[in-house]
Amino acid sequence: GDSVTQMEGPVTLSEEAFLTINCTYTATGYPSLFWYVQYPGEGLQLLLKATKADDKGSNKGFEATYRKETTSFHLEKGSVQVSDSAVYFCALYNQGGKLIFGQGTELSVKP
Amino acid sequence: DTGVSQNPRHKITKRGQNVTFRCDPISEHNRLYWYRQTLGQGPEFLTYFQNEAQLEKSRLLSDRFSAERPKGSFSTLEIQRTEQGDSAMYLCASTGAVNEKLFFGSGTQLSVL
Numbered sequence: 119g120d121s122v123t124q125m126e127g128p129v130t131l132s133e134e135a136f137l138t139i140n141c142t143y144t145a146t147g148y149p150s151l152f153w154y155v156q157y158p159g160e161g162l163q164l165l166l167k168a169t170k171a172d173d174k175g176s177n178k179g180f181e182a183t184y185r186k187e188t189t190s191f192h193l194e195k196g197s198v199q200v201s202d203s204a205v206y207f208c209a210l211y212n213q214g215g216k217l218i219f220g221q222g223t224e225l226s227v228k229p
Numbered sequence: 230d231t232g233v234s235q236n237p238r239h240k241i242t243k244r245g246q247n248v249t250f251r252c253d254p255i256s257e258h259n260r261l262y263w264y265r266q267t268l269g270q271g272p273e274f275l276t277y278f279q280n281e282a283q284l285e286k287s288r289l290l291s292d293r294f295s296a297e298r299p300k301g302s303f304s305t306l307e308i309q310r311t312e313q314g315d316s317a318m319y320l321c322a323s324t325g326a327v328n329e330k331l332f333f334g335s336g337t338q339l340s341v342l
Contacts, residue, residue, distance in 0.1 A: 150328045160335075161320075161334060161335045162331075164330040169328060211328050214285060215260075215277070215327050216277055217274070217322075218274065219264075219272045219273075220271050221269075221270055221271045222270065222271045
């Protein structure tokens with residue numbers, strides 16, 4: 119069945135470091151891809167999305183490119199801040215109309 | 230737009246008891262989803278509705294779980310004869326269209342003693 123696999127965390131970085139969180143997927147067809155973020159004590163919220171191959175989603179300095187050939191949607195940010203500390207979830211919308219999540223990657227940014 | 234509202238925020242119950250959670254989606258959203266999340270894991274799909282119709286229910290869900298969405302507005306999730314393994318955060322989300330972002334509620338944290 120459809121699934122999403124993320125790199126395991128926690129990821130610990132110093133402020134202003136470069137961030138990559140890997141995400142790969144298995145799905146029938148060409149699903150829409152998402153990154154959601156969960157800040158401490160808050161609910162899940164959409165960070166960015168891409169709906170077709172080669173699309174780049176971006177928001178708050180984060181970017182991810184939909185790579186059909188490698189079935190990947192890696193999240194990147196050039197310079198992380200302490201306020202980016204959160205759990206990040208990669209997800210896909212499958213043909214059945216449901217959102218399927220990866221297991222999440224915890225990011226901790228130290229000053 | 231007041232967001233997705235879930236009640237209660239926390240529920241503590243004894244094993245074997247029944248519990249019911251409520252979700253009020255964003256008013257114009259016709260799709261409503263239920264997920265379960267345990268510590269260190271991503272949200273796991275349980276079921277979803279389009280208006281009042283329940284379109285899919287996860288095969289992981291036992292018959293002890295049931296969800297309704299009468300009149301296509303709020304939804305309830307009931308767990309009968311709770312077990313300790315049911316302890317988790319239960320999340321509700323809504324959206325106005327397929328492939329559009331889901332708006333999540335803050336969840337109901339269930340603890341089964």
